[in-house]
């Protein structure tokens with residue numbers, strides 16, 4: 001490939017200055033004249049029939065401009081996955097968890113809205129509730145959604161090869177069970193929405209969302225109006241990590257009240273609502289049986305997962321599919337049987353969270369692999385290397401892996417952590433561990449997963465890029481601009497980007513499944529290329545050359561290999577206009593990942609993603625045997641993200657993701673008792689602070705993926721898959737105790753050490 | 759009950775007619791339009807709302823506006839001098855210490871107050887100083903790097 005000028009550069013985010021100076025506007029920073037403020041009344045009960053909602057007293061509070069309950073809204077279910085729609089914006093007839101939305105009010109001040117909420121009287125008839133997914137699956141358990149009699153709202157069951165036979169052929173069998181906890185995404189910006197409605201019924205919604213176009217669709221469904229009557233604009237978003245994928249009551253209520261009152265309406269969630277009433281990582285029960293050949297080949301695996309979905313589906317079918325399919329990567333595995341169940345309970349709702357169902361599974365697989373390697377007396381690194389998947393190998397589920405740096409990530413992570421010198425050789429209380437994983441770069445199995453981009457070159461030579469991609473703080477706008485700039489042969493500062501406004505920018509599925517760089521990046525590259533071609537054609541005419549022989553670089557267009565034979569970008573624009581070609585120059589790109597056999601994977605197999613990233617995490621820990629506290633000293637994140645478009649942003653993604661994974665391994669836990677969240681605040685929850693962070697080394701393993709723009713793949717999400725098992729394996733190396741449930745708190749460590757002594 | 763409050767923010771004098779129970783965070787954001795100060799929890803647990811009062815970091819969500827009248831208040835919007843960004847702002851931008859940017863204003867102001875008191879800190883002291891400011895995006899690595907890079 002040609003030398004790259006903009007791609008591969010450590011560029012600060014385009015909006016970093018605005019953020020540093022306090023100029024960046026997030027949804028809650030927007031105000032409009034006459035704006036009303038909204039509040040939501042939530043269910044105090046885990047499971048109950050709503051007999052009656054009395055809004056009369058609330059409506060009488062001074063300043064109140066409207067109050068509604070489920071009875072007042074269209075009876076239209078919505079949900080992020082079309083086949084799994086099961087939510088109303090406000091509960092109709094029944095509440096299903098503590099925090100479920102019962103009613104909403106708007107008023108001229110927050111205080112009035114709050115007072116009105118306290119005046120709403122609801123008559124409930126309490127129903128028996130169920131809080132454990134295994135209980136919920138049993139016959140006779142309370143039914144949470146009438147149309148799902150056994151509470152299993154999504155399931156998957158598949159076999160590759162012949163597992164029974166392969167277990168028979170195995171020399172060693174290992175069986176373990178694992179449990180993981182609920183984790184909150186905890187973006188620093190609480191969820192917010194602001195809506196206006198024009199006299200013709202057109203809704204404009206500013207929202208803290210990761211997926212403006214899906215939100216447009218869901219909002220239209222819930223309001224029962226055409227999609228063309230909804231415009232969603234995404235201001236700056238203060239982190240999402242998957243939690244801002246779903247539509248929430250705040251979006252619907254803001255739009256609904258704006259239509260009713262003719263005024264702008266704002267809803268902002270409190271931190272407690274973020275912890276209890278949005279989404280969380282699914283707690284899972286996992287059973288894993290593995291058959292090994294003497295030579296260290298992973299020969300057969302049987303896997304059963306029961307995911308606690310809480311009261312609604314959110315991404316249920318997708319989550320359970322990912323959990324099961326990504327047990328098959330990053331290792332070669334011919335015989336596999338998996339069963340996955342997403343089960344309703346009367347608890348906070350599970351949803352997509354960084355890694356989306358896979359971190360829990362990797363915890364099980366990677367810690368069991370460590371146990372296997374000990375039993376079989378094979379070094380855990382060698383065992384992984386032996387079974388590591390390679391690019392181009394046929395995959396039993398028909399995943400198409402065109403680039404794969406997994407083995408390299410293993411070697412480099414091991415080297416960086418000092419594996420050979422440290423593993424099994426450190427004093428008691430100190431240890432190292434590692435774990436591997438793979439993640440898709442977006443999903444290629446649904447037709448609506450397409451991205452568009454438009455590049456406009458104006459009369460003065462300035463360039464505007466329109467993308468539907470949703471930057472939520474990861475730097476999507478910067479990366480996409482870098483891609484367009486590279487293609488056009490101009491520096492990054494020449495590109496102005498407008499993003500994520502459903503009325504102005506082209507369709508994009510948004511930020512999820514780690515597909516943004518690949519999808520929206522490819523669309524931007526195509527758009528830039530098509531604009532460039534128009535310009536090259538004009539220059540070719542002027543220079544009496546063929547346009548294929550020209551290239552654009554450093555703000556010049558010239559004959560390939562001879563920069564002196566050509567003209568500047570500005571001159572080219574001038575010539576373009578003087579030669580009576582119509583302005584502006586517009587380039588379009590529409591990209592959809594190639595999918596030969598469209599599939600949801602739930603039933604059929606097929607290639608799931610246009611590209612797969614691979615990663616290894618290595619950890620060094622120190623366990624204080626007096627207090628039980630685990631301190632992570634060092635983490636190595638070795639990641640094959642294809643080509644890094646912006647290495648500084650990739651590092652930032654890795655570092656943030658590693659610390660999130662560490663939180664999940666050691667501290668974070670949304671604790672509930674009878675469906676009540678016990679720790680819905682930062683004070684009690686256990687988000688890692690600067691005090692806990694280890695030294696983090698990011699090692700980028702570059703591969704050049706044929707499908708990614710300039711070879712790029714996913715970088716931010718996959719990294720969260722393996723920190724927890726790497727840390728847990730390191731704890732074993734340190735104190736000789738294997739933990740099968742997360743998080744590994746000091747209490748668990750002390751108890752385990754105590755039992756070990758006996 | 760409403761009252762006229764006299765506030766001195768970013769070197770300017772303001773008179774605000776507002777409810778006496780309002781927090782400084784509310785007054786800054788809602789009455790003065792200074793939305794650079796962020797609300798992450800409203801409970802004193804995240805640090806996003808940090809401002810400087812007489813040079814010291816305060817959580818504006820736990821501070822009543824009425825209590826800080828006539829005191830020198832600095833918000834993120836007032837940190838630059840004559841349009842020139844503070845070295846911390848520059849370092850945060852250049853070192854990649856900003857992702858979503860929601861924690862950034864509070865983080866920068868906390869760091870500024872700390873460095874004013876401790877011009878030559880060790881890395882561990884920096885970490886301790888910002889440990890009341892949560893960030894979910896960066897893993898703090900580049901934030902610590904950025905802060906340390908401003909020490910000559």
Ligand code: FES
Nearest residue numbers: 800802804805819
């Ligand atoms: S908003 Fe003040 S500490 Fe979180």
Ligand code: FES
Nearest residue numbers: 858861893894895
């Ligand atoms: S940059 Fe997003 S919370 Fe710190």
